[in-house]
Amino acid sequence: MKFCDLGLNENTLRAIAEVGYETPTPIQEKAIPEILKRNDVMGIAQTGTGKTAAFTLPMIDILSNGRAKALMPRTLILSPTRELATQISECFQKYGKYQKLSMALLIGGESMVEQQKILSRGVDVLIATPGRMIDLCDRGRILLRDVQVFVLDEADRMLDMGFIPDVEKIVAKLPMMRQTLLFSATMLPEIKALAKKFMKFPVEIRVDPAMSTADTVEQFIVKTNERGKREVLRHLIREEEVQNAMIFCNRKKDVDILFKSFTKHGFSVAALHGDMAQGQRTETLTAFREGKTHLLVCSDVAARGLDLPDVSHVFNFDVPVNPEDYIHRIGRTGRAGRKGRAFMLITSSDFKALAAIEKMTGQKIEEMSRFSIQMDPPAISKNKKRKSSKRPKPSIKLKENETDVKKEKVKRADQTVASLKKKERKGQKTFKQSIFPDPSKIKAFGASMPAFMKQEVKIS
Numbered sequence: 368m369k370f371c372d373l374g375l376n377e378n379t380l381r382a383i384a385e386v387g388y389e390t391p392t393p394i395q396e397k398a399i400p401e402i403l404k405r406n407d408v409m410g411i412a413q414t415g416t417g418k419t420a421a422f423t424l425p426m427i428d429i430l431s432n433g434r435a436k437a438l439m440p441r442t443l444i445l446s447p448t449r450e451l452a453t454q455i456s457e458c459f460q461k462y463g464k465y466q467k468l469s470m471a472l473l474i475g476g477e478s479m480v481e482q483q484k485i486l487s488r489g490v491d492v493l494i495a496t497p498g499r500m501i502d503l504c505d506r507g508r509i510l511l512r513d514v515q516v517f518v519l520d521e522a523d524r525m526l527d528m529g530f531i532p533d534v535e536k537i538v539a540k541l542p543m544m545r546q547t548l549l550f551s552a553t554m555l556p557e558i559k560a561l562a563k564k565f566m567k568f569p570v571e572i573r574v575d576p577a578m579s580t581a582d583t584v585e586q587f588i589v590k591t592n593e594r595g596k597r598e599v600l601r602h603l604i605r606e607e608e609v610q611n612a613m614i615f616c617n618r619k620k621d622v623d624i625l626f627k628s629f630t631k632h633g634f635s636v637a638a639l640h641g642d643m644a645q646g647q648r649t650e651t652l653t654a655f656r657e658g659k660t661h662l663l664v665c666s667d668v669a670a671r672g673l674d675l676p677d678v679s680h681v682f683n684f685d686v687p688v689n690p691e692d693y694i695h696r697i698g699r700t701g702r703a704g705r706k707g708r709a710f711m712l713i714t715s716s717d718f719k720a721l722a723a724i725e726k727m728t729g730q731k732i733e734e735m736s737r738f739s740i741q742m743d744p745p746a747i748s749k750n751k752k753r754k755s756s757k758r759p760k761p762s763i764k765l766k767e768n769e770t771d772v773k774k775e776k777v778k779r780a781d782q783t784v785a786s787l788k789k790k791e792r793k794g795q796k797t798f799k800q801s802i803f804p805d806p807s808k809i810k811a812f813g814a815s816m817p818a819f820m821k822q823e824v825k826i827s
């Protein structure tokens with residue numbers, strides 16, 4: 368199937384050709400005709416599948432007829448984060464190049480004066496985060512009764528971030544006669560309930576998340592202990608051909624600690640988490656996109672959904688609590704036709720979470736044992752603790768009565784740690800060289816469609 372078979376107008380097709388897309392991705396192939404038919408669409412797809420173009424392209428077509436009135440946007444897109452909202456606005460600019468569209472971006476952390484001026488003249492496309500939107504509605508600076516298409520992007524993320532009550536308030540202000548498009552990476556019962564409430568007979572289009580990363584991302588686990596995590600990670604980064612990488616932590620506190628540690632060890636690194644000011648977040652992302660920083664330590668909330676096309680590696684410093692987050696995290700690499708590698712550090716308390724991930728992805732993640740070090744003993748349950756007065760030691764040291772075999776293993780583990788330290792001292796140079804890889808090894812995106820985008824899409 369080609370883009371010209373989907374019913375899009377000439378202007379949009381010209382813009383697509385200029386961007387260099389040759390064939391539509393499965394979600395685009397199925398969603399674009401349905402959106403053009405003005406059906407409600409429920410898209411179950413994660414970022415990296417081409418879902419943003421799947422809704423922006425037909426919207427640009429729909430908007431080619433008619434004009435916006437003052438304070439009354441014709442379409443509304445709600446996005447959970449400022450970064451995602453910005454990316455969506457960039458797509459409208461790119462794909463709407465040959466069509467005169469007015470657009471406003473309402474995101475927290477940036478001055479509203481300019482956006483309000485644009486709004487007062489009337490906009491075709493309004494892209495907003497829920498908080499900023501509520502703010503403006505409450506002040507009567509915007510009227511939503513002319514919205515013809517409403518998009519709720521990353522609905523599951525909205526749920527995670529506690530935005531659903533805000534979203535419901537906004538939807539209550541929309542006209543009943545409208546088209547609703549809802550996108551979510553997962554189909555949780557809460558999302559199903561939302562779809563039922565907001566949509567009329569939606570067409571469901573699903574891209575299986577378990578499959579969509581498998582083709583292009585090689586996944587590994589590396590065993591470690593709590594104390595050795597940072598050291599193992601540094602070793603791993605120096606030994607792998609890291610061009611640039613995202614490193615995920617479960618807690619903001621750990622993002623800061625890891626960032627400081629990398630800085631101390633001379634790495635080119637930046638941190639990204641939800642508590643940072645908008646200006647700082649934008650600056651950090653731009654520097655990372657432009658290759659000025661090579662490592663980005665981040666939390667899930669800050670990073671999910673961002674389109675950072677050149678990430679060669681993803682490192683899971685912590686095993687994510689929700690298996691879905693693992694899919695999102697590793698989806699940051701292996702994008703746009705390139706090969707990516709994803710590593711996850713595993714301690715003795717992570718096996719349950721690892722099993723949940725493997726169950727969800729339907730595949731066993733191979734251990735990269737040459738980087739693994741001795742794990743801590745498994746945590747002792749409360750009952751057992753009461754019987755023994757001794758606290759389990761978090762280190763790899765042995766108790767008096769351990770067998771010789773075990774002692775030998777520990778000795779070897781100690782040697783491994785020592786050799787890691789030694790390699791690390793030597794390794795600074797290797798890393799600096801490896802972050803500028805042979806350009807011939809990087810596959811450009813364009814004519815060749817990424818394999819994961821070619822998967823079968825179910826439609827019901």
Ligand code: AMP
Pocket residue numbers: 387388389390391392395413414415416417418419420674676703816
């Ligand atoms: P998204 O899932 O919207 O985050 O898109 C992921 C990446 O795929 C972005 O870098 C898009 O520019 C790219 N992309 C979207 N549609 C296509 C297509 N039909 N062919 C090639 N690349 C695409």
